[in-house]
Amino acid sequence: MAPEPVNVKEFQELARQVLPKMYYDYYAGGAEDQNSLKDNVEAFQRIKLRPRVLIDVSRIDMSTSVLGYKISAPIMIAPTAYHQLAHPEGEVATARAAAASDTIMVLSYMSNCTVEEVASSCNAVRFYQLYVNKRRDVSAQLVQRAERNGFKAIVLTVDAPRLGRREADIRNKMVAPELKNFEGLMSTEVDIDDGSKLEAFARKTFDDSLCWEDLKWLRSVTNLPILIKGVLTHEDARKAVEAGVHGIVVSNHGARQLDHTPATISVLEEVVQAVGGKVPVIFDGGVRRGTDVFKALALGAQAVLVGRPVIYGLAAMGQNGVKSVIEMLKNELELTMALSGCPNLKHITRSHVVQAVGGKVPVLFDGAVPAGTDVLKVLPLGAPAVLLKTADWEAIFYGLAAMEQNGVKSVIEMLKNELELDMALSGCPSLKHITRSHVMTEHDRFHSKL
Ligand SMILES: Cc1cc2nc3c(=O)[nH]c(=O)nc-3n(C[C@H](O)[C@H](O)[C@H](O)COP(=O)(O)O)c2cc1C
Numbered sequence: 001m002a003p004e005p006v007n008v009k010e011f012q013e014l015a016r017q018v019l020p021k022m023y024y025d026y027y028a029g030g031a032e033d034q035n036s037l038k039d040n041v042e043a044f045q046r047i048k049l050r051p052r053v054l055i056d057v058s059r060i061d062m063s064t065s066v067l068g069y070k071i072s073a074p075i076m077i078a079p080t081a082y083h084q085l086a087h088p089e090g091e092v093a094t095a096r097a098a099a100a101s102d103t104i105m106v107l108s109y110m111s112n113c114t115v116e117e118v119a120s121s122c123n124a125v126r127f128y129q130l131y132v133n134k135r136r137d138v139s140a141q142l143v144q145r146a147e148r149n150g151f152k153a154i155v156l157t158v159d160a161p162r163l164g165r166r167e168a169d170i171r172n173k174m175v176a177p178e179l180k181n182f183e184g185l186m187s188t189e190v191d192i193d194d195g196s197k198l199e200a201f202a203r204k205t206f207d208d209s210l211c212w213e214d215l216k217w218l219r220s221v222t223n224l225p226i227l228i229k230g231v232l233t234h235e236d237a238r239k240a241v242e243a244g245v246h247g248i249v250v251s252n253h254g255a256r257q258l259d260h261t262p263a264t265i266s267v268l269e270e271v272v273q274a275v276g277g278k279v280p281v282i283f284d285g286g287v288r289r290g291t292d293v294f295k296a297l298a299l300g301a302q303a304v305l306v307g308r309p310v311i312y313g314l315a316a317m318g319q320n321g322v323k324s325v326i327e328m329l330k331n332e333l334e335l336t337m338a339l340s341g342c343p344n345l346k347h348i349t350r351s352h353v354v355q356a357v358g359g360k361v362p363v364l365f366d367g368a369v370p371a372g373t374d375v376l377k378v379l380p381l382g383a384p385a386v387l388l389k390t391a392d393w394e395a396i397f398y399g400l401a402a403m404e405q406n407g408v409k410s411v412i413e414m415l416k417n418e419l420e421l422d423m424a425l426s427g428c429p430s431l432k433h434i435t436r437s438h439v440m441t442e443h444d445r446f447h448s449k450l
Pocket residue numbers: 026027028040078079080081108109110129157229251252253254255256284285286287305306307308309311
């Protein structure tokens with residue numbers, strides 16, 4: 001028997017052992033080269049704690065509230081798709097664990113269990129995550145069903161006009177399971193033989209023309225407060241506040257959408273400052289320890305969402321696994337607060353964290369590692385185009401060696417497709433939209449506070 005996990009990271013290995021490879025890869029994976037996936041977690045290590053001593057920490061209070069709903073600790077459950085691929089009880093088990101831990105669950109639009117099943121399973125406070133369908137009536141009906149069933153807010157995910165390029169899913173030909181919520185509303189079937197069926201599903205159904213104006217439409221179909229999830233810049237944070245949203249989730253979708261987005265913890269403060277306390281800022285991405293939660297709070301988050309660890313807990317031990325994951329993070333946060341001299345969340349301030357000095361030498365574009373995102377990064381720094389010279393561009397050479405003319409064409413087409421996707425996921429319909437403010441170099445990072 002595998003030993004009992006002592007931290008949330010250990011649930012990942014248990015999940016890997018019980019899950020079919022296709023599902024494990026889907027849960028664990030990120031976009032393209034998974035740079036942001038690694039960075040989301042590693043960036044927490046570059047932030048150090050500044051504990052205070054000789055403060056009475058005999059009683060620690062972690063409770064807080066989000067949109068007026070009281071929760072035991074600022075740790076909530078992120079919306080993640082297809083919980084029945086992890087455990088037969090699916091989202092019902094996750095919701096019950098949320099209720100048992102006295103926290104909020106955000107139910108994914110892509111849940112296997114229906115809105116009604118989750119609502120009637122327990123008394124957890126629930127928010128409903130929304131993807132806007134090309135057929136607006138489908139999304140409107142789901143929002144209204146959520147509202148009727150006691151969900152307390154809509155979390156509109158805005159970083160997925162298309163699905164990111166998840167290469168494990170492409171190789172595994174990831175399935176797109178039936179979704180009971182859509183029965184009688186629309187077909188969830190996709191008819192492709194190759195590649196990720198999920199990606200095909202998103203392409204077929206997600207509305208990639210969605211824009212700021214459409215918040216009006218969403219407000220016209222629901223009275224629930226609206227949070228937008230997937231903000232990474234001060235520009236968008238300001239627009240969101242102007243558009244009247246009730247909350248912002250700083251997120252890069254667990255690094256599954258646009259690779260080379262910054263680690264979310266490194267842009268949290270930028271967003272918090274732009275929002276200026278007008279609405280709550282919630283954070284997600286790479287939270288694996290109580291110290292991570294503490295750091296996010298110190299940088300201005302109201303609460304954090306946890307994605308993968310919850311799924312791993314569910315896969316390993318069902319409802320109890322999810323509860324264990326949440327309780328472990330809560331216990332670690334409590335200990336961090338005690339050892340930092342913070343008896344309650346109000347005591348956690350910006351001066352409790354500091355960015356570690358040092359860092360990598362900035363390398364922006366090294367022509368030997370071509371990828372669509374590299375092109376996207378070079379253009380705003382002033383390059384009118386990227387000149388690809390056979391002599392110094394290994395990929396062309398490999399393409400030629402592997403498949404002659406077709407190989408070279410494949411390499412060029414792959415880069416074009418990746419650039420197109422990167423533009424879609426960066427909100428740039430044409431090259432003129434790509435500006436200097438779409439990238440951040442290490443230099444920029446050193447000159448900001450974090
Ligand atoms: C397997 C998986 C499925 C996800 N599905 C959704 C989804 O349906 N809707 C959504 O808004 N975000 C989705 N996300 C993103 C999460 O809400 C969250 O932003 C991310 O997981 C946070 O990063 P973490 O996994 O490092 O905690 C998903 C993430 C994963 C890992």
